[in-house]
Amino acid sequence: GELRYSIFDLRREVSPAASLTSVLADHTRYIGEAAGIAVHLELAESPTRLRPAVESELLRIAQEAIANARRHSRARNLWVTCLIDAPDVYLRVEDDGRGLLPPREDSFGLAIMQERAMRAGCTVSVTARPGGGTSVEVRPREPGALETDRSSMGRDDERDDSRAAR
Numbered sequence: 264g265e266l267r268y269s270i271f272d273l274r275r276e277v278s279p280a281a282s283l284t285s286v287l288a289d290h291t292r293y294i295g296e297a298a299g300i301a302v303h304l305e306l307a308e309s310p311t312r313l314r315p316a317v318e319s320e321l322l323r324i325a326q327e328a329i330a331n332a333r334r335h336s337r338a339r340n341l342w343v344t345c346l347i348d349a350p351d352v353y354l355r356v357e358d359d360g361r362g363l364l365p366p367r368e369d370s371f372g373l374a375i376m377q378e379r380a381m382r383a384g385c386t387v388s389v390t391a392r393p394g395g396g397t398s399v400e401v402r403p404r405e406p407g408a409l410e411t412d413r414s415s416m417g418r419d420d421e422r423d424d425s426r427a428a429r
Contacts, residue, residue, distance in 0.1 A: 277318040284308045284345050287325055291343045298333045300358075303342045311349040312412045320383035321345075321354055321401060324376045328356035328399040331372055336360025338396060350409040352385070354401040357392050384409050 277283050284306040295302035312318065325343065332338050338360035346353045373389060376399070380387040385401050392398040403409050 277315060277322055282308055282312060283318040283322055283347065286322060287343065287345055290322075290326060291329060291341065294329055294333055295341055300333065300338055301340045303340060305342075305344040305346070308345075308347040309349050313347065313349050313352060314410045314412050317352075317383045317409055318412075320379040321352065321385075324379050324383075324387060324399075324401055325354060325356055327372050327376050332356065332358035332360060332397065336362075336397060349411045350407050351403060352401070352409060355398060357396060357398045359392070359394065359396040362391050362395055363389065363397055 277286050288304055288306055291302050291304060294300070313321075325345070329341065329343070332341055336358045338358035340359045342355070342357040344353065344355040376387050376389075380401055383401075384405075385403050387399065387401050390398050390400075
């Protein structure tokens with residue numbers, strides 16, 4: 264079971280054709296269905312995208328938070344919110360499970376999420392969810408500080424500048 268989930272996680276990736284919110288929606292629905300957890304999605308994305316490296320880090324953080332909810336929380340519900348108005352983003356994964364458990368010595372999930380958030384220019388906080396469960400939130404370290412993917416803007420003058428630089 265776990266190997267199947269891990270392979271599925273690694274096969275999901277953002278790309279020019281697959282935005283962070285679309286990949287995250289597919290991933291969350293698959294995990295919810297496979298694990299018998301009700302999924303609640305709130306997704307919004309502006310036409311301008313974040314840099315691919317930032318989107319990839321955010322996806323992996325969300326996947327880790329979702330995996331933790333599936334593996335450890337005994338949750339009945341999973342709420343995933345991803346609101347992107349580049350260069351800003353708000354990502355939250357919540358469950359109604361057992362809440363925060365003491366960290367295991369052999370567990371590196373939180374440290375990896377924090378490292379990924381740092382590389383993306385974000386912070387991650389893991390807190391108890393009001394009413395029970397866990398909440399993982401990711402926000403930029405500074406509002407408007409994340410870099411956008413200039414190619415997603417489709418501006419002709421940028422393409423002209425790149426040709427002139429050759």
